[in-house]
Amino acid sequence: xxxxxxxxxxxxxxxxxxxxxxxxxxxxxxxxxxxxxxxxxxxxxxxxxxxxxxxxxxxxxxxxxxxxxxxxxxxxxxxxxxxxxxxxxxxxxxxxxxxxxxxxxxxxxxxxxxxxxxxxxxxxxxxxxxxxxxxxxxxxxxxxxxxxxxxxxxxxxxxxxxxxxxxxxxxxxxxxxxxxxxxxxxxxxxxxxxxxxxxxxxxxxxxxxxxxxxxxxxxxxxxxxxxxxxxxxxxxxxxxxxxxxxxxxxxxxxxxxxxxxxxxxxxxxxxxxxxxxxxxxxxxxxxxxxxxxxxxxx
Numbered sequence: 001x002x003x004x005x006x007x008x009x010x011x012x013x014x015x016x017x018x019x020x021x022x023x024x025x026x027x028x029x030x031x032x033x034x035x036x037x038x039x040x041x042x043x044x045x046x047x048x049x050x051x052x053x054x055x056x057x058x059x060x061x062x063x064x065x066x067x068x069x070x071x072x073x074x075x076x077x078x079x080x081x082x083x084x085x086x087x088x089x090x091x092x093x094x095x096x097x098x099x100x101x102x103x104x105x106x107x108x109x110x111x112x113x114x115x116x117x118x119x120x121x122x123x124x125x126x127x128x129x130x131x132x133x134x135x136x137x138x139x140x141x142x143x144x145x146x147x148x149x150x151x152x153x154x155x156x157x158x159x160x161x162x163x164x165x166x167x168x169x170x171x172x173x174x175x176x177x178x179x180x181x182x183x184x185x186x187x188x189x190x191x192x193x194x195x196x197x198x199x200x201x202x203x204x205x206x207x208x209x210x211x212x213x214x215x216x217x218x219x220x221x222x223x224x225x226x227x228x229x230x231x232x233x234x235x236x237x238x239x240x241x242x243x244x245x246x247x248x249x250x251x252x253x254x255x256x257x258x259x260x261x262x263x264x265x266x267x268x269x270x271x272x273x274x275x276x277x278x279x280x281x282x283x284x285x286x287x288x289x290x291x292x293x294x295x296x297x298x
Contacts, residue, residue, distance in 0.1 A: 031101050032102040033072075054070075085145060116179055136182070164204065215231060233247045
């Protein structure tokens with residue numbers, strides 16, 4: 001009798017005190033929306049948009065489940081957490097979020113990386129600590145609001161917060177330590193905020209390390225190539241499907257990039273009333289104006 005009572009107490013303790021399941025694989029039809037910065041959009045090391053981790057995620061899901069919808073219209077190069085938050089709160093975002101049951105979020109790197117002075121020629125990295133601390137605090141606050149808004153706007157969705165990799169593998173080793181620490185802090189903040197919100201955090205940095213020049217090939221740009229995006233997608237599947245889904249190297253689609261100049265030209269065509277063959281994101285006229293001013297940030 002005593003053993004039975006102990007067993008019941010243990011079961012109740014597990015029910016009330018075990019950590020909540022954050023996110024898990026969605027079974028049945030999948031509606032996937034990628035939100036965030038240029039990593040979510042699929043920016044290449046050559047300032048073009050092509051297959052990114054979100055495209056690879058959608059492709060792999062479609063091979064195992066019924067993918068009924070995929071959009072990365074809420075992702076845009078250069079977006080900070082403030083920009084992402086504003087985009088999610090816009091009226092254009094509502095119909096996308098209402099139908100989503102899988103959401104990935106890449107936000108936070110641009111708040112920090114725009115403060116880092118990277119000299120590709122000398123391999124040096126520098127930043128000022130006080131502004132970096134301030135930007136990380138802004139990330140924390142904005143992400144708390146963002147995840148709360150997403151849970152309200154997309155109540156059916158499993159949400160995955162994507163972490164970041166070390167973006168400067170070409171820098172001298174002696175220059176990497178300070179910047180790597182700031183990126184570690186960024187990931188820690190994202191992971192903590194995700195846990196507090198009851199959503200999943202996807203760590204990607206282990207798949208890159210600090211010498212991943214084969215995945216971040218341009219010394220003057222922080223964006224990964226297709227292999228880098230494959231690494232990010234597989235990091236997602238390590239959480240989403242416990243590694244049971246993985247994008248193989250030969251499953252990466254052939255390169256089919258679109259340049260920022262082409263995107264701007266498409267936007268001009270839209271402004272003139274021609275909406276044929278235009279990216280859905282091209283309707284974000286205000287944001288596309290920023291393309292002429294983009295820096296090599298995420």
